[in-house]
Amino acid sequence: MEWTDEAITRLRGLWDEGHSTAEIGRRLGVSKNAVVGKAHRLSLSARPSPIRRDGSERRGLRPPAPRRVIGPTLPPLAGLAAPVALPRPVEAPPSMPVMAVRPPPVAAKPPRPGLRALPCCWPIGEPGTPSFRFCDAEALPGKPYCGEHAQLAYVRVRDRREDAA
Numbered sequence: 646m647e648w649t650d651e652a653i654t655r656l657r658g659l660w661d662e663g664h665s666t667a668e669i670g671r672r673l674g675v676s677k678n679a680v681v682g683k684a685h686r687l688s689l690s691a692r693p694s695p696i697r698r699d700g701s702e703r704r705g706l707r708p709p710a711p712r713r714v715i716g717p718t719l720p721p722l723a724g725l726a727a728p729v730a731l732p733r734p735v736e737a738p739p740s741m742p743v744m745a746v747r748p749p750p751v752a753a754k755p756p757r758p759g760l761r762a763l764p765c766c767w768p769i770g771e772p773g774t775p776s777f778r779f780c781d782a783e784a785l786p787g788k789p790y791c792g793e794h795a796q797l798a799y800v801r802v803r804d805r806r807e808d809a810a
């Protein structure tokens with residue numbers, strides 16, 4: 646194929662008009678591939694042609710970038726995730742002690758000076774009543790009770806044993 650100046654001019658014109666390479670080739674009496682090759686050598690800009698079925702995508706053409714979603718990708722959750730009103734636990738009266746089981750004092754780790762010792766676990770009052778509480782005085786090192794209650798505990802156990810006997 647001889648590309649005359651006239652042919653090139655016609656190619657440019659048809660190219661600018663947005664004709665398909667096959668159509669340009671048909672009008673110029675050349676093959677589609679010849680049009681593609683010549684257009685490439687002429688550095689004709691890629692047309693925004695909707696006709697892309699000839700599969701002549703040239704290298705360097707960037708594939709269409711995936712559409713970027715700007716902003717929130719999820720619909721606002723208002724209404725969907727309204728703050729669930731959790732039932733507030735009934736506040737215990739201040740005199741109500743925490744009924745959690747106290748961990749046994751670690752005997753191997755004597756309390757350092759200046760550090761508050763573990764509170765005494767001696768129960769005071771009727772268990773299950775609001776007045777029930779623990780002694781909370783400083784327990785003896787390595788013991789769950791304060792000095793006074795440790796003694797009482799010992800006596801009570803002994804008394805019980807005597808009662809049972």
Ligand SMILES: [Zn+2]
Nearest residue numbers: 765780791794
């Ligand atoms: Zn005590």
